[in-house]
Amino acid sequence: MRVVTSDIELQQVISELSKGNARVGFVPTMGALHEGHIQLVKQCHEENDVTVVSIFVNPKQFNNKEDFDKYPITVEQDKHMLENAFCDVLFLPTVDVVYPEKYKTVQVNLGILDKVFEGPQRPGHFDGVIQVVKRLFEMVQPHVAYFGFKDFQQCMVVKVLRNTFFPKLELRFSETIRQKDGLAMSSRNMRLSAVGLEKATHIYKALKMVRELKKHIEPFDALKYARHILTQNGIEVEYLALANADTLIESKKWLRKDKNVVLVAAWVEGVRLIDNIIF
Numbered sequence: 183m184r185v186v187t188s189d190i191e192l193q194q195v196i197s198e199l200s201k202g203n204a205r206v207g208f209v210p211t212m213g214a215l216h217e218g219h220i221q222l223v224k225q226c227h228e229e230n231d232v233t234v235v236s237i238f239v240n241p242k243q244f245n246n247k248e249d250f251d252k253y254p255i256t257v258e259q260d261k262h263m264l265e266n267a268f269c270d271v272l273f274l275p276t277v278d279v280v281y282p283e284k285y286k287t288v289q290v291n292l293g294i295l296d297k298v299f300e301g302p303q304r305p306g307h308f309d310g311v312i313q314v315v316k317r318l319f320e321m322v323q324p325h326v327a328y329f330g331f332k333d334f335q336q337c338m339v340v341k342v343l344r345n346t347f348f349p350k351l352e353l354r355f356s357e358t359i360r361q362k363d364g365l366a367m368s369s370r371n372m373r374l375s376a377v378g379l380e381k382a383t384h385i386y387k388a389l390k391m392v393r394e395l396k397k398h399i400e401p402f403d404a405l406k407y408a409r410h411i412l413t414q415n416g417i418e419v420e421y422l423a424l425a426n427a428d429t430l431i432e433s434k435k436w437l438r439k440d441k442n443v444v445l446v447a448a449w450v451e452g453v454r455l456i457d458n459i460i461f
C-alpha cells in the first residue's frame with residue numbers, strides 16, 4: 183500500500199498504478215477504522231482495479247469543538263487494517279492540502295436535507311461534508327465512491343453533490359455493519375466505557391422495535407415506546423422519527439415497503455451516536 187499526503191503525489195501514484203485506463207474506487211473516511219469501513223474497502227477492492235482510501239478528520243464538518251478534539255486517531259492501526267483489506271493507496275492529506283489558500287467554498291442547494299434531523303442539530307455540518315467530499319473527489323478523481331447507510335442523511339447529501347458536480351461518478355451505498363449485539367459500528371464507540379457500550383445496544387433494539395410495531399400500531403405510538411426504552415436505559419434522545427427514505431420528509435403514517443426510515447440521534451456518556459433502520 184502506498185501512503186501519500188499531497189494531491190500531486192496522489193495523482194502520480196494513481197496514474198502509475200492504473201496505467202491510464204484502470205477503474206479507480208474511492209472510500210473517504212475520518213479514520214479510527216472499524217469493520218464498517220473495512221467492508222467498504224473490501225467491496226471497493228472487489229469492484230475496481232485501484233482502491234484509494236482517504237483518512238482526513240475534516241474540521242469543517244464538526245460544529246462541536248469537543249467532538250473534533252476528542253475524535254479518535256489511530257493511524258498506525260488503520261494502516262494495518264487497510265493493508266489487510268487490499269487498499270492500494272492511502273491518502274492522508276493535511277488541512278492545507280484539502281483547503282489551500284485559494285480554495286473557494288462551494289454552495290449547494292440541499293433542499294430540505296440540511297433542514298431536518300442532523301441539519302438543525304449540527305449547524306454547518308453538511309456544508310462541511312459538501313466542501314470536503316467535493317475536494318476529495320476532485321483530488322482522487324474516482325470512477326466510483328463508497329459510503330455507508332449508517333450515515334443515511336449524508337448519503338443523500340452526497341447524491342446531491344454528485345448530481346451537481348460529478349454526473350459521471352458512480353456511488354455505492356452499503357448496509358450498516360453492526361456488532362453481534364446490534365450496535366452500529368462507529369469510531370465514536372471507542373469513547374464509550376463497557377457500561378456505555380452495553381447501554382448503546384438499546385439504540386438498535388429500539389429501532390427494531392419500531393419496525394416490529396408497524397404491524398400493530400401507528401408510528402406516533404411506536405416511536406413513543408421506542409423513546410421510552412431509550413430513556414429508561416439512560417440514553418438521551420435528540421431525535422427519533424419516521425421519514426420517507428426517498429425524500430427524508432418526516433411521516434406520520436407508515437410508508438410502502440423499503441420507504442420507511444427511522445432515524446435516531448442519541449447521547450450515551452456524552453458521546454453522540456446516530457443510527458437508522460430501513461423497512
Ligand code: AMP
Nearest residue numbers: 211212213218329330332333358359367
Ligand atoms: P467516517 O469515518 O465515520 O466518516 O465514515 C466513513 C464511511 O464509512 C462513511 O461512508 C460511513 O457512512 C461509513 N461507515 C461508518 N460506519 C459504518 C458502519 N457501521 N457500517 C457501514 N458503513 C459505515
